[in-house]
Amino acid sequence: MEPTIFVPTDLYLMLSAVLFVMGTLGVLIRRNAIVIFMSVELMLNAGNLAMVALARQWGQVDGQVFVFFVMTVAAAEVAVGLALIVSIFRTRKSINIDDLHNLKG
Amino acid sequence: MFLQEYGAGRDPKLKWTNRVICATLHKLNPFTHRMKCMTEVIVFLIVGSIAILSAAFMLVSKNAVHSAVFLVLNFMCVAFFFLTLSAPFIALVQVAVYAGAIMVLFLFVIMLLGAERVVGGASNIYNWLPRAALVLVTIFLITVGWALASGEINTHTPPPAAPQVRVIHAAEAPPVDVYLNNQIFVEGVNFREATDYHSLAAGTYGVTVFPAGADPATESAAILGELVLSNGDVVTMVAVGANGVFQLVRLEDNPLPPGPNQARLTILNALPDVPAIDLVDPGLPSADDTTVLIASAGFAEPVETLLVDAAEARTLAVQQTGSAGDRPLATYRDLPLMEGTNNLLIAAPEQLPSGTRRIAPVHVAQAAQPLFGSPDMVAQALYTDYLLPFEMVSVLLLAAMIGAVVLARHDLVQESRPRRPVVLRPLIGAPTATLTTPTQEPTRPVTTPKSGD
Numbered sequence: 001m002e003p004t005i006f007v008p009t010d011l012y013l014m015l016s017a018v019l020f021v022m023g024t025l026g027v028l029i030r031r032n033a034i035v036i037f038m039s040v041e042l043m044l045n046a047g048n049l050a051m052v053a054l055a056r057q058w059g060q061v062d063g064q065v066f067v068f069f070v071m072t073v074a075a076a077e078v079a080v081g082l083a084l085i086v087s088i089f090r091t092r093k094s095i096n097i098d099d100l101h102n103l104k105g
Numbered sequence: 106m107f108l109q110e111y112g113a114g115r116d117p118k119l120k121w122t123n124r125v126i127c128a129t130l131h132k133l134n135p136f137t138h139r140m141k142c143m144t145e146v147i148v149f150l151i152v153g154s155i156a157i158l159s160a161a162f163m164l165v166s167k168n169a170v171h172s173a174v175f176l177v178l179n180f181m182c183v184a185f186f187f188l189t190l191s192a193p194f195i196a197l198v199q200v201a202v203y204a205g206a207i208m209v210l211f212l213f214v215i216m217l218l219g220a221e222r223v224v225g226g227a228s229n230i231y232n233w234l235p236r237a238a239l240v241l242v243t244i245f246l247i248t249v250g251w252a253l254a255s256g257e258i259n260t261h262t263p264p265p266a267a268p269q270v271r272v273i274h275a276a277e278a279p280p281v282d283v284y285l286n287n288q289i290f291v292e293g294v295n296f297r298e299a300t301d302y303h304s305l306a307a308g309t310y311g312v313t314v315f316p317a318g319a320d321p322a323t324e325s326a327a328i329l330g331e332l333v334l335s336n337g338d339v340v341t342m343v344a345v346g347a348n349g350v351f352q353l354v355r356l357e358d359n360p361l362p363p364g365p366n367q368a369r370l371t372i373l374n375a376l377p378d379v380p381a382i383d384l385v386d387p388g389l390p391s392a393d394d395t396t397v398l399i400a401s402a403g404f405a406e407p408v409e410t411l412l413v414d415a416a417e418a419r420t421l422a423v424q425q426t427g428s429a430g431d432r433p434l435a436t437y438r439d440l441p442l443m444e445g446t447n448n449l450l451i452a453a454p455e456q457l458p459s460g461t462r463r464i465a466p467v468h469v470a471q472a473a474q475p476l477f478g479s480p481d482m483v484a485q486a487l488y489t490d491y492l493l494p495f496e497m498v499s500v501l502l503l504a505a506m507i508g509a510v511v512l513a514r515h516d517l518v519q520e521s522r523p524r525r526p527v528v529l530r531p532l533i534g535a536p537t538a539t540l541t542t543p544t545q546e547p548t549r550p551v552t553t554p555k556s557g558d
Binding site: 006007010011013014015017018019021022023024025026028030032034035037038039041042043045046048049051053055056059061062065067068069071072073074075076077078079080081082083084085086087089093 | 116138141142145146147153156158159161163164169172175179180186189190191192194195198199202203206207210211214215217234235237238239241242245248249253266321352375450455477478481482486487490491492498499504505506508509510512513518
C-alpha cells in the first residue's frame with residue numbers, strides 16, 4: 001500500500017529554488033518597501049514548498065508542522081512590518097527604501 | 106488509488122473473480138502507470154510555469170497593486186502543489202491565511218498609503234546591485250541544480266514505513282513477558298490487555314513468551330515462535346491457548362481509517378475447544394432471529410475484517426458455528442464501535458479467581474492512523490511533539506498584534522518625532538552641521554500626516 005510518487009521530489013525542490021531566487025531578486029532589485037515585503041513572502045513560500053515536498057519524501061508530518069509555524073511567523077512579520085511601513089510613510093512621505101539611508105529621524 | 110489495489114492480485118484471501126481482475130490489471134500496469142506519470146508531470150510543469158511567471162510579473166510590475174495580485178496567483182499555485190504533495194490542511198491554510206488574510210493586509214496598506222506607484226526621485230546609488238544580484242542567484246541556482254543532480258537520495262520512491270507490532274494477551278494464563286531475540290519487548294501484559302504499537306526494524310525475530318517476572322535464562326518459554334516482519338507491516342501478535350498449550354496468532358492489521366461513519370470489526374477465536382465460531386447480531390431480525398456477521402472463525406485463524414456502521418453501543422454475540430438458536434458462548438453488551446476505529450473481538454477462555462471457567466468477551470479498540478497530511482495528523486503532531494513551539498508562536502502572534510497597534514498609533518508617532526533640529530546633510534558633514542543648526546531650525550517644521558489617519 002505504498003503511495004506512488006509520480007513527480008519526483010527533485011522537481012519540487014528545483015521549483016522551490018527558482019521561486020526563492022526570484023524572491024531574492026525582488027528584495028535586492030526593487031526599491032518599493034511593500035514590494036520588498038512581498039518578495040520576502042515569496043521566499044518564505046518557496047521554503048514552505050521545499051519543506052512540504054521533503055515531508056512527503058520522508059513520510060514524516062513534521063515538515064508540514066514547520067510550514068504551519070512559518071506561516072504564523074510570516075503573519076506576525078507582515079503585521080509588524082506593515083505597521084512600520086505605515087509609520088515610516090507618515091513621517092517620510094515615501095516608502096522608497098533608498099530615501100531611508102540615514103539613521104537620524 | 107486504482108494502482109495501489111493491484112498488489113492485491115496475489116492475495117489468496119480474495120475471491121477468484123477478483124483475483125483474475127486484479128491480475129489482468131497488473132499486466133496492464135506499466136502502460137497505465139506511465140500514462141498517470143505523464144499526466145502528473147505535465148500538470149506539474151504547467152502549474153509550475155504559472156507559478157514562476159506570476160513571480161516574475163510580481164517582480165517587474167511597476168504598480169504595487171499588480172504585484173500583489175500576481176503574488177496571490179503565485180500563492181494559489183503553491184497551494185495546488187501542497188495538495189498534490191498530500192498536504193491538504195496546509196493547502197487550505199495557505200489559501201486562507203496567505204492568499205486571503207495577508208494579501209488583504211498588503212492591499213489595504215497599499216491603498217491606505219496611496220503608494221501603488223514607486224515614489225520618484227530615487228537616488229540610484231545602488232546601480233550595481235541588480236547585476237550583482239543576477240550573478241549571485243545564477244550561482245545559487247547552479248549550485249542547487251548540481252546538488253540535486255549529484256545527490257544520492259532516491260527521490261522517486263518513498264522510504265519504507267517501519268513495521269509496527271503490538272501484543273495482546275488472550276490466553277488462559279497469568280500475565281506474561283514477551284521477548285524478541287531474547288531482548289525484552291513488552292513486560293507484564295495482563296489478560297485482555299493490548300500493548301501499544303511498537304516500531305521495529307524489518308527482519309526475522311525469534312519470539313519467546315514467559316510468565317511475568319520469569320528469568321528467561323533459567324526457565325523454559327511458554328511459547329516459542331517466529332515473527333517475520335517486512336516494511337509496511339502492521340502486526341498484532343495474540344497469545345492464545347489454554348491448559349498449558351499456548352500459541353501465538355499473527356494478525357495483519359489495516360492501519361488506514363475505514364470509511365466515514367464506519368468502524369472496522371474482526372473476530373478471533375481463541376477457544377481451543379471450539380472448532381469454529383460465528384459473530385452474530387441478536388438484535389437483527391432474520392429467519393432464525395439472528396444475523397451472522399462473520400461466519401465460522403476457526404481456532405486461531407485470522408478472518409477477514411468487516412466494515413460496520415459506527416455505533417455508540419451495539420450488542421453482539423459469539424456462537425458456536427452450526428448451533429443457531431442455542432445460548433451464545435459470550436455476549437458483548439453495549440459494545441462501543443466508534444467511528445474510525447479498528448475493533449478486534451476475541452472470544453478467550455478465562456479462569457476466574459474462584460476457579461470457575463468461562464468465556465471472556467475481549468474487545469480491543471484502536472483508533473486507525475489518520476491519513477498522511479490530514480488535519481488529524483497535523484493536529485496530533487502539533488499537540489504532542491510541538492506543543493511548546495505552538496504556544497510560543499501563539500505568544501509571538503499576540504506580541505506582533507500589540508506591536509502593530511503600538512507602531513501605528515498616531516499620537517505615539519508624533520511624540521517620537523525629534524524636537525531637535527534636523528540635519529539635512531549626509532552624516533559625514535555632521536560636525537559642521539551641528540554648528541549651524543540654530544539658524545536651520547525653522548526650515549523644516551514637524552510634519553503632520555495629511556492623509557490616512
